Amino acid sequence: MFKKRLFSGLGAITASSTALAEDAQRWGVNMTEGVTDVSREIYGLHMDIFWWCVGIGVVVFGVMFYSMFKHRRSVRKESATFHENTLLEIIWTVIPVIILVIMAIPATTTLERIYDTADADIDIQVTGYQWKWRYEYMGEDLSFFSNLRTSQDEITGRSQKGEHYLLEVDEPLVVPTGQKIRFIINAADVIHAWWVPALAVKKDAIPGYNNEAWTTINEPGIYRGQCAELCGRDHGFMPIVVHAMEPADYERWLADKREEAAVLRELMAQTFTFEELMTRGEGVYQRMCVACHGANGEGGVGKAIAGSPVATGDINAHLDLLVNGVNGTAMQAFGEQLNDLDMAAVLTYTRTAFGNNMGDSLQAVDVYQFKAAQ
């Protein structure tokens, strides 16, 4: 009997403490400690300076409120007349300087550590695009784009928002734990900033610059972040997800990726039927184009695809537009973002879907030849 009550009591406590943990996440008020040595150091600096500030605040506001209570008119008819004291001025100049020096020393060491990008085990090139990230594993022949996965319906409130609303991507960056990873960060269009709070890495992605940052992740897990520099319309919709795995798992993941690439290479050499291209193209369209051109090709940020003179015109001019984009508009050069097969598929799909009814198609090899001839 007693035992039973004890257990149900314990159950209630654990239940309420998980609820509390969730609440803490919802009502989060402080910086994350993160999962790297650097992020913990930064957290430590943050807490130190915070407590210094609290201390200063207590003293300053303490004297102020004391004066407001004890030295108000109704209590003190006559005010004092002193209005100068050089010693006091010197004291309250020197004490802050000392506090600042005390803070500056550890801040300097941490900064030096953050800037030490030498001797990395893995190099990853991170490129910011309007509005997605591209990761390239240097020396691995592996690269991919990472897009927001949250659906438009969730954003506009037509369906329930998921747990990781706006912080989920179609393909996360995968890295091993315990190894020093160097990020080489730049941008293809405007300035972005790559930020993952748990790693305490935030670095601007700037066209024409190769900025460096590094991290060594201690614990496996999934860490989420966002673009931190205003980069245009969908700045709020280009999240970052880092999946840190044990090195062995990471190796397995790499092997899978290599295999995928091999399969894709084989696929590229094949010839596809019109129906196969249509199905594949629809998928690509939903993934890459729907945000700007609409589910029915009706347009939005981008022009309408339905009835578009380009999509119903010369097929090579159409391909040229997709590969090279339209300069100075949101229509990017998809030549480097889509593989040749997906390019052929989405082209085929958009020429026939949405009532365009062109019925013609291209194969991956056509795209390959077009690009090679450029």
Added chain:
Amino acid sequence: MGEHHGPAKGLTRWLYTTNHKDIGSMYLWFSFAMFLLGGVFALVIRAELFEPGLQLVDPGFFNQMTTMHGLVMVFGAVMPAFVGLANWLIPMMIGAPDMALPRMNNWSFWILPFAFALMVSTLFMDGGGPNFGWTFYAPLSTEYAPPSVTFFIFAVHIMGASSIMGAINVIATILNMRAPGMTLMKMPLFVWTWLITAYLLIAVMPVLAGVVTMMLFDIHFGTSFFDAAGGGDPVLFQHVFWFFGHPEVYIMILPAFGIASAIIPTFARKPLFGYASMVYATASIAILSFIVWAHHMFTVGIPLAGELFFMYATMLIAVPTGVKVFNWVTTMFRGSITFETPMLFSIAFVILFTIGGLSGLMLAIAPADFQYHDTYFVVAHFHYVLVPGAIFSIFAAVYYWLPKWSGHYVNETLGKTHFWLSFVGLNITFFPMHFVGLAGMPRRIPDYALQFADFNMISTVGAFIFGFSQVFFLFVVVKTIRDGKKADAQVWEGAEGLEWTVESPAPYHTFSTPPKV
């Protein structure tokens, strides 16, 4: 001396006036109108952020709102309000008959409405208005900007010209027109802080003009100052912008220091503590403000040595700023304090500005700034220094000097109601932003992850309270001007300074013969 003519009649009084009081009033009314407009933009932002998801506006329009809110508040509300106060007060405080360059004074005001009409009209243009943030980083503001950016550039040029003319006028007035015996070290601190501010303006407004002109050339004349593909440098933009932008934030706070230094001694009935150290602290802050600009750019990848230099220099600014706060507190200490509306706003100014200053100190720690930068923590920080800093000091000034301007006392109950509504609204709005910022919410986003939902909802509620309290402020001011109780010359018993020696309302022309100091 003999009789002077009074103001002209009708609209031409305002169009042609060269009278510092008329021009001061126009600046103040204009700035209030801009304050409400910028507030409406802010409420659009807060309404969209009330809960997660996109409810009210398109993300592109949201970006136009954040941009316009910032530009209108900085260039339309805060700066003209201080120029208005300078116009009204500096001649009266130093015993001068008017500003030194009255016709330029008229011109520097009257180009402002055109600048803002132009800028706000971009919202209705094809492609929308500026959508790249008030910091307008290239290439988002050049290659990727909407076509209306050209009008934005033109508007910024006009605003800059207006500010430079205003600053020249302030300097010329203060250096040449002080009454006999009004030595520099006898000047009220408001005059001192404005003198220093005016030098800052003259130093940095041309830099702003330069950076927007470079943008103009990149956009229209094929240059590549900021275009990496053409051999230019997007980071150069940020260096030039913040070389203007950092002194700019002191331009928005130094006159506020002067106001608090006038009001606190009055209601503590005790002379300002450490007058000379206040002057030196203001000057040091102004000088330091030129060598800290890159603390806005800790994450752009400047070299370690640069990062360290800007971190140390920024931390150093805390010292003179601390001196000012300590001086105000010591002024209150062992005084005989009463809490009229101007004093309430000034005390809130000291407390909340200090909070903003302390979060600024946190932001100065470069490694920690990697986590704070471009989050709501920064938004909280600069709103704490600008709203209870600049804006509250302007409110304090209006409540303090309005009896002198209008000849009518403000009803204290109404004034205090406005104070408490603003105070509560402000803290509900901006305090939670510290939390969401630390928890990882980036700034300038129209939609956010679910864990930020609760605090954002609270912020929005606070913003509406704060916003509507300002409509109440309008009511208080209009009511005072219309039918407040008749004011004496010495409006506040503890107040000192030449402006209190003239009757209330201050006559159209004051100090035609210089007073004796």
